Amino acid sequence: MSKVLRLHHFEPASRANGPGLRAVIWVQGCTLGCPGCFNPLTHPRKGGFDCDPDTAAQWVLDARQHGIEGVTISGGEPLQQLASVTRLVKLIKENSDLSVLLFSGFSWEEIQKIPRIDALLTHIDVLLAGRYRQEERVASGLLGSANKTVHLLTPRYTLADLLAVPEAEITIAPDGEIHLSGINPLEM
Numbered sequence: 745m746s747k748v749l750r751l752h753h754f755e756p757a758s759r760a761n762g763p764g765l766r767a768v769i770w771v772q773g774c775t776l777g778c779p780g781c782f783n784p785l786t787h788p789r790k791g792g793f794d795c796d797p798d799t800a801a802q803w804v805l806d807a808r809q810h811g812i813e814g815v816t817i818s819g820g821e822p823l824q825q826l827a828s829v830t831r832l833v834k835l836i837k838e839n840s841d842l843s844v845l846l847f848s849g850f851s852w853e854e855i856q857k858i859p860r861i862d863a864l865l866t867h868i869d870v871l872l873a874g875r876y877r878q879e880e881r882v883a884s885g886l887l888g889s890a891n892k893t894v895h896l897l898t899p900r901y902t903l904a905d906l907l908a909v910p911e912a913e914i915t916i917a918p919d920g921e922i923h924l925s926g927i928n929p930l931e932m
């Protein structure tokens with residue numbers, strides 16, 4: 745089982761990546777190649793930086809000091825690092841009551857065929873699944889395009905909770921680095 749998590753970025757507190765205030769982890773690496781993807785910098789596996797899942801889980805647990813109610817795992821493609829992401833969310837769930845929302849470019853049908861996927865899904869509250877199709881762009885309710893599907897795997901959230909999420913957000917780090925995120929950051 746891989747112990748390395750390849751990460752693109754960590755945000756300790758965001759309001760545009762799921763219900764309420766949430767930490768966000770963007771993994772690095774995606775081979776799915778959706779035309780028009782907003783996050784091409786997350787595609788090469790050689791970008792980003794290595795981290796072990798235990799350390800990343802501790803970052804999320806420490807982010808509770810900001811009042812977060814959960815964590816969002818985005819990318820990149822989280823399911824292409826299945827063992828490490830499973831370890832990450834398992835640690836978070838075992839050590840907190842934080843909710844977990846995960847974006848995947850795989851369809852729900854593809855996800856159900858992935859070996860050992862249940863070990864991950866048992867720790868996920870909300871899963872958003874499917875490729876980004878720019879010809880079906882909607883950019884609201886956490887859905888980049890209309891083909892994507894929402895899976896409320898626990899009773900923690902409703903579709904109304906997802907629709908209430910702001911569509912975009914700008915964060916400015918203490919060093920001045922600007923980070924755009926959310927489902928519709930291109931039209932801010």
Ligand code: SF4
Pocket residue numbers: 774775776777778781782783786819820821848849850875876
């Ligand atoms: S799956 Fe996600 S990160 Fe990968 S290319 Fe498609 S939209 Fe981009």
